Amino acid sequence: QVQLVQSGSELKKPGASVNVSCKASGYTFTTYTINWVRQAPGQGLEWMGWINTNTGNPRYAQGFTGRFVFSLDTSVNTAYLQISSLKAEDTAVYYCARVTNWVFDYWGQGTLVTVSS
Amino acid sequence: EIVLTQSPATLSLSPGERATLSCRASKSVNTYLAWYQQKRGQAPRLLIYDASNRATGIPARFSGSGSGTDFTLTISSLEPEDFAVYYCQQRSNWQFTFGPGTKVEIK
Numbered sequence: 001q002v003q004l005v006q007s008g009s010e011l012k013k014p015g016a017s018v019n020v021s022c023k024a025s026g027y028t029f030t031t032y033t034i035n036w037v038r039q040a041p042g043q044g045l046e047w048m049g050w051i052n053t054n055t056g057n058p059r060y061a062q063g064f065t066g067r068f069v070f071s072l073d074t075s076v077n078t079a080y081l082q083i084s085s086l087k088a089e090d091t092a093v094y095y096c097a098r099v100t101n102w103v104f105d106y107w108g109q110g111t112l113v114t115v116s117s
Numbered sequence: 118e119i120v121l122t123q124s125p126a127t128l129s130l131s132p133g134e135r136a137t138l139s140c141r142a143s144k145s146v147n148t149y150l151a152w153y154q155q156k157r158g159q160a161p162r163l164l165i166y167d168a169s170n171r172a173t174g175i176p177a178r179f180s181g182s183g184s185g186t187d188f189t190l191t192i193s194s195l196e197p198e199d200f201a202v203y204y205c206q207q208r209s210n211w212q213f214t215f216g217p218g219t220k221v222e223i224k
Contacts, residue, residue, distance in 0.1 A: 035213070045153075045161065045204055045215040061212065062118070095160055102208035103151050105172070107160035 002026040004096055004108035011114045012086050020081040020111045022096030029077040030054045035104065036070065036081050037095045050099065051079060086115045119144050119209045121216035129224040136192040138219045140205035145185045149208040152181055152190045155218075156201045164203075165190065195221070 007021040022034060036048040049060040051070040058070040069082040083090055094111050097104040120143040130136055140150065148168040153161040163172040165181035168188055178193040192199055200223050205216040 037215075044218045045155075045206075047213040047215065059211075102149060102211075102213070103163060103166040104153070104161070104206065104213075105163050105166075107162070110160055 002098065002106045004098060004106055006094075006096060006108040006111045009112040009114070011116065013117055014086055014088060014115055016086050016115075017082060017084040018086060018113055020083075020094050020096075020113065022079045022081070022108050024077045024079070024098070027098075030074060032098045032100055034070075034072075034079040035097045035099050037097060037104075038092045039095065039110075040089075040092045043092075045095075048081075048094075053079070083113070086113075088115050091115045118212065119146060119207055119214060121205055121207055121214055123203075123205060123216040123219045125219060126217070127220045127222060129222050130195055131224045132195050132197055134195050136190075136195055136199070136221055138190040138192075138203055138221070140183075140188040140190070140216050142186045142188075142207055144209070146207040146209055148184050150181075150183065150188045151206045152179075153204045153206065153215075154199075154201050155204065161204065192221075 003025045005023045010018050012018050030053045033050040035050040038046045047061050048064045051058045067084050071080045091114050096108040098106040122141045124139045150168045152165040155161040164175050169181045180191045182189050202218045202220045204218045
């Protein structure tokens with residue numbers, strides 16, 4: 001069965017960096033894009049962008065350029081989200097999701113990133 | 118960018134009642150509209166895609182309708198497990214946006 005398993009919660013200080021991983025199984029990894037979605041505490045879902053798992057090309061949504069980097073390691077079917085120069089407002093749950101055509105059909109369990117001094 | 122608006126923000130209903138949730142797009146999205154359910158502490162789950170198609174394993178009490186700019190998610194008879202937040206989502210020019218959500222709570 002299709003599964004996306006994300007890395008565990010992180011507590012970081014402002015200015016630090018964080019890496020979130022998303023390991024896929026149960027399907028051919030390079031067939032579907034991996035998208036990232038942010039959910040701030042008590043808020044809705046915000047699409048961050050995607051990475052083409054076949055070419056490695058990322059596409060970032062408005063507001064997620066510069067400090068946010070999507071990457072892959074296709075040898076272990078894993079996508080990564082790196083956020084640098086963390087700010088308090090980056091505190092959120094970050095989800096990876098597989099997108100089939102344009103629909104988010106499978107989601108990771110989410111990774112809570114807390115930024116606090 | 119296409120903006121999605123959902124109404125109402127909160128819907129207070131009792132089990133067994135019918136729930137009608139609305140999603141409106143700022144421009145036509147044809148039928149590129151999906152609905153997701155999110156329970157507290159869980160990842161979202163796909164319910165409906167292409168405006169009216171139920172995803173695999175979704176009960177028949179969930180139905181979607183609409184096209185262009187106006188869409189509806191209907192839950193015909195609320196079960197206890199249906200009390201959650203519901204989001205609509207659209208695709209336009211391979212940019213995705215989500216609506217702000219409708220919380221369906223127990224009255």
